[in-house]
Amino acid sequence: xxxxxxxPRKPGFGAAQSTGQxxxxxxxxxxxxxxxxxxxxxxVGGVRPSPARIRETLFNWLNYHxxxxxxxxxxxxxxxxxxxxxxxxxSQTTLVDHTPALAKALRDNLRLLDxxxxxxxxxxxxxxxxxxxxxxFDIVFMDPPFRQGWLDKLFPLLDSEQWLKPGGWVYxxxxxxxxxxxxxxxxxxxxxxxxxxxxxxxxxxxxxxxSE
Numbered sequence: 001x002x003x004x005x006x007x008p009r010k011p012g013f014g015a016a017q018s019t020g021q022x023x024x025x026x027x028x029x030x031x032x033x034x035x036x037x038x039x040x041x042x043x044v045g046g047v048r049p050s051p052a053r054i055r056e057t058l059f060n061w062l063n064y065h066x067x068x069x070x071x072x073x074x075x076x077x078x079x080x081x082x083x084x085x086x087x088x089x090x091s092q093t094t095l096v097d098h099t100p101a102l103a104k105a106l107r108d109n110l111r112l113l114d115x116x117x118x119x120x121x122x123x124x125x126x127x128x129x130x131x132x133x134x135x136x137f138d139i140v141f142m143d144p145p146f147r148q149g150w151l152d153k154l155f156p157l158l159d160s161e162q163w164l165k166p167g168g169w170v171y172x173x174x175x176x177x178x179x180x181x182x183x184x185x186x187x188x189x190x191x192x193x194x195x196x197x198x199x200x201x202x203x204x205x206x207x208x209x210x211s212e
Contacts, residue, residue: 029084041109044101065139067089068089068090072140077102085139093117094118094119095119095120136163136165139169139170140158168205172200173198175197188205
């Protein structure tokens, strides 16, 4: 999800970024069963899908771990990551975004794709993570709005076996100038790259998840 402009992103627009005022944006699935399918979503506040090159790199990193997985897409926005995971064989994806128009578009696109494997929750991410969720997820995608201190808030909330299975994965994006806040002790950095203004990282959750 490239965040190209220096201005702060508005809350809830993970997986998407400004393109202009009003109208609709377009997302193209790049792999899996829905490869090349184009989906529309409202340009609420100006949103667009994360760049194909970053998504391609991420899912190359995850390789065979997506098929059959239970995923959580926080700040889902256009749904670029969560829908891509479903296209590549995830068994279930929960997409969380607090913007009603985007949540509606996610539901509409799931119906368009004839998929019953996506659950859309229109709720603030911090509020969502403050309540117990079972079962834990295999993969969590997290692209919070830039320059708002979200990672400091979210890392502690995710440091629990109720959210992440041991051996699971956490994908994180943040602005490249930000030094990554301390991650939970159970997370081990697997891969990391920088593309322009975006730092994106993939962590593996060890067996100590939630043990403290």
